[in-house]
Amino acid sequence: MKLTGAQILIKELIRQNVEVIFGYPGGYVLSIYDELTRHEKKIRHILPAHEQGASFAAIGYAGVSGKPGVVLATSGPGATNLVTGIAAAYLDSVPVIFITGNVSVPMLGQDSFQDIDIVGCTLPIVKHSYIVKDVSRLQGVIAEAFLIANTGRKGPVHIDIPKNVQLDLCDYNDNLTIEEVPSKSKLLDSGALDDAVSLIKKSKKPYIYSGGGVTATQTGKEVLFLSRMLGAPIGMSLMGIGSVPGSYEMNLGMSGMHGVSACVEAMREADLIIALGVRFSDRATGSADKYAVNTSVIHIDIDPAEIGKNIKPDISVCGDLKDILPVLLDKVKKENLQINSKWQDEITALIKNDIEAQSKKNLSDKIMTPEQIIGAVSDFYDKSTVVTTDVGQHQMWVARSYKFEEPHTLITSGGLGAMGFGLGAAIGASIASGNKRTVLFTGDGSFLMNLSEMATAVTHKLPITIILMNNHALGMVRQFQSNLFNCNFSCSTLSDKTDFPALAKSFGAAGIYVSSISELKNALADAPCDGPLLIECNIDIDAEVVWKQSL
Numbered sequence: 363m364k365l366t367g368a369q370i371l372i373k374e375l376i377r378q379n380v381e382v383i384f385g386y387p388g389g390y391v392l393s394i395y396d397e398l399t400r401h402e403k404k405i406r407h408i409l410p411a412h413e414q415g416a417s418f419a420a421i422g423y424a425g426v427s428g429k430p431g432v433v434l435a436t437s438g439p440g441a442t443n444l445v446t447g448i449a450a451a452y453l454d455s456v457p458v459i460f461i462t463g464n465v466s467v468p469m470l471g472q473d474s475f476q477d478i479d480i481v482g483c484t485l486p487i488v489k490h491s492y493i494v495k496d497v498s499r500l501q502g503v504i505a506e507a508f509l510i511a512n513t514g515r516k517g518p519v520h521i522d523i524p525k526n527v528q529l530d531l532c533d534y535n536d537n538l539t540i541e542e543v544p545s546k547s548k549l550l551d552s553g554a555l556d557d558a559v560s561l562i563k564k565s566k567k568p569y570i571y572s573g574g575g576v577t578a579t580q581t582g583k584e585v586l587f588l589s590r591m592l593g594a595p596i597g598m599s600l601m602g603i604g605s606v607p608g609s610y611e612m613n614l615g616m617s618g619m620h621g622v623s624a625c626v627e628a629m630r631e632a633d634l635i636i637a638l639g640v641r642f643s644d645r646a647t648g649s650a651d652k653y654a655v656n657t658s659v660i661h662i663d664i665d666p667a668e669i670g671k672n673i674k675p676d677i678s679v680c681g682d683l684k685d686i687l688p689v690l691l692d693k694v695k696k697e698n699l700q701i702n703s704k705w706q707d708e709i710t711a712l713i714k715n716d717i718e719a720q721s722k723k724n725l726s727d728k729i730m731t732p733e734q735i736i737g738a739v740s741d742f743y744d745k746s747t748v749v750t751t752d753v754g755q756h757q758m759w760v761a762r763s764y765k766f767e768e769p770h771t772l773i774t775s776g777g778l779g780a781m782g783f784g785l786g787a788a789i790g791a792s793i794a795s796g797n798k799r800t801v802l803f804t805g806d807g808s809f810l811m812n813l814s815e816m817a818t819a820v821t822h823k824l825p826i827t828i829i830l831m832n833n834h835a836l837g838m839v840r841q842f843q844s845n846l847f848n849c850n851f852s853c854s855t856l857s858d859k860t861d862f863p864a865l866a867k868s869f870g871a872a873g874i875y876v877s878s879i880s881e882l883k884n885a886l887a888d889a890p891c892d893g894p895l896l897i898e899c900n901i902d903i904d905a906e907v908v909w910k911q912s913l
Contacts, residue, residue: 364531367497367523368393371461373534374504376404380432382423382793384408384416388436390463390476393528408793408822410786411814413440417447418786418812419793420458425773426748426794430457430511437464438476441522445484446780451518452487453777454601455574457511458518460488466526467495481522489517497530505540514682515665516578554679555686558660559693561634561677565658567705568594569632571617574601574776575639575663575683577769582606584687585638591694593701595709597625599640600776604766612709618646619910620758623719624712626910631708637661639683642672643777648910662686730879732759732831732907735899738879739801739829740765742886748773748791749801752784752808755837758907760803782811785828789815792824799889802828806856807836816869819894826894827886830862833903841906855903866896874898 365373371394375383383405387395398407410416413435420431431451435441441462451458464470465477481493490510492503500523507519562568570592572585582605589596589612596606597617606613615622617629629635635657640646642661647653650672661668661675662683669678679686720733736759745767751757751774766772773791775783784802792800809830819826839854863873871894876882882899889895 363534365534366393366397367500367528367530367532368397370497370500370532370534371504371523371528372397372401372405374501375432376401377536378505378508379429380405382406382408383432383434384410384419384423384790385434386410386413386416386436386440388440388463388476390437390465390525391434391528393525394434394463408789408818410789410818412812413443414446414782415786415789415812415815415818417444417458417460418450418780418783419790421447421451421454421456421783422750422773422787422790423794424456424458424790425787426770426791428770430459430508431790432459432461434461435463436476437462437480438478440476441478441480442483445487446778448484448518448520449487450775450778450780450783452489454775455516455578456518457516459507459511460518460520462520462522463528464493464522464524467524468526470524481520484520487518488520489515491520491522493522493524494527495524497527497532500527500532501534501538502540505538509540551679551681554677555690555693558677558679558690559697561658561660562592562636562694563697563699565592565634566702567631567633567708568592569629569635570594570596571599571629571635571637571640572596572602572605573599573638573640576602576605577639579639579683580769581638581683581687582769584683584691586610587691588636588687588694591691592699593706594636595625595628597621597629599643599646600761600774602640603761603772604769607767608765609767614709614713616761619648620645620762620907621910622716622762623908624709624716627712628709632657634658634660637663637675638687639663641668644672647673729902730877730882730899732756732901732905733763734879735829735831735882735901736760736763736803738882739803739886742883743799743801745771747771747799747801748795749803750774750784750787750791751802752804753779753781754805754808755833755841755905755907756803756805756808756831762908781808784808785812785815785819785826788826788828789819789822789824792826793822797822797824799825799827802826804828804830805837806830806832806834806860806862809862810858810860813865816866816871816894820870823892824894825889825891827889828866828894828896830896830898831901832862832898833901833905835903837905838907840903841909844904844906845909862896862898866894871896
């Protein structure tokens with residue numbers, strides 16, 4: 363039986379176990395939407411206020427569900443509105459299938475209405491892309507896209523489907539299979555692992571740097587075993603937060619320019635850095651030529667392009683952590699290594715100094731500090747609660763202060779740093795968890811970017827608690843201007859008079875302003891279970907997040 367391209371698309375999405383699509387209809391995807399209505403019981407469609415909101419929601423959905431997110435948009439402005447979300451998924455290695463409609467094949471490149479070369483626009487920020495000009499290729503392309511997005515180093519795949527292809531007829535194969543092409547990263551280099559063990563044996567001060575690759579592969583338990591075997595502290599990249607429990611005594615927290623002092627100091631003092639699933643971004647390393655100058659580096663990552671790209675390792679192993687870590691643990695275990703008690707004492711002292719400094723900072727009788735706010739929220743919710751953030755100072759405060767105990771409970775825009783990311787991501791995360799409570803930490807600047815998605819959250823009765831820390835400024839920009847531009851606060855002070863709780867109520871959500879931690883706790887306890895709650899908390903305009911220009 364022959365099916366139209368639109369029918370093939372929906373049928374194949376169902377075969378790929380897609381349960382949710384985030385999308386916005388338009389002229390060049392109407393045939394797809396016409397078909398989608400016939401399968402409402404199998405695929406739930408979430409209509410956002412803006413295509414960018416759909417893209418962020420799909421990232422949040424993928425981060426919590428472990429399945430690829432799916433986005434559908436029309437051509438022209440619908441497609442270009444996805445670009446920021448595509449880039450965010452690419453830089454954070456999130457599997458999302460972005461499907462766009464386009465003008466008919468004969469009209470491509472003719473400056474037709476809403477004719478944009480979206481494949482050309484997004485080529486540098488996708489793992490792979492397709493423009494399907496023949497309906498006979500459509501089913502295979504869709505199946506292949508899901509395989510590519512969700513294997514190896516995960517990432518976004520873009521499929522562009524011209525209007526005539528959506529209408530053309532073709533046979534559908536219920537038994538289609540796509541074979542994965544073996545990659546070099548799947549072949550374990552036993553020699554490199556032996557060299558890594560030799561380097562570990564020589565180390566007196568080992569340090570484990572855990573990244574997003576540990577989170578993605580759910581190998582946190584193996585990292586904990588390695589830490590205990592070596593007596594090695596663990597520092598995390600932003601995307602690695604939650605990969606091991608925050609309560610683990612050797613978990614030092616986030617590393618990098620906004621990182622926890624104990625973590626940064628331990629990395630400086632270490633004689634060996636074991637880097638797992640990280641890409642050594644500039645925010646994590648500072649000046650690359652000054653990073654780990656007197657320290658050996660073992661780098662294990664699934665993507666060969668990341669090996670030596672920013673930091674040249676002494677030993678590198680390319681492959682999946684799920685395959686590599688069990689073998690490495692077995693080899694290390696056979697060595698019966700002795701833990702260096704002096705290194706343990708140094709780490710304990712660093713942690714103690716950090717705790718004392720933090721407790722002094724939290725003392726304030728004038729205005730709630732960000733740490734107090736985050737601490738109260740962290741204590742209120744259980745460890746499985748998913749937290750999303752926007753981008754800026756609040757993002758770094760959350761990364762430093764929130765008690766993350768489980769993987770996939772922090773959804774944030776790390777690589778791209780996209781303001782306006784958080785609310786869409788919270789929507790996707792809540793839907794992926796079965797409409798469970800999700801927490802969004804945001805700032806006034808970030809929230810203003812995509813606050814229209816409040817309508818989406820209200821429509822779908824999503825229990826999202828929004829903690830809006832309002833400093834009436836673009837906080838991170840202001841901090842840089844304060845430290846680097848002699849307090850010339852050019853265009854970073856927000857003089858708007860927005861009443862955020864009233865704004866939330868205008869969308870049909872709950873909204874409240876709190877001025878103390880006790881009021882905050884009461885508001886958390888009274889949060890509605892069938893819709894979002896916005897809690898506005900004023901913070902000091904000059905509050906700064908820790909910033910280390912030199913690591």
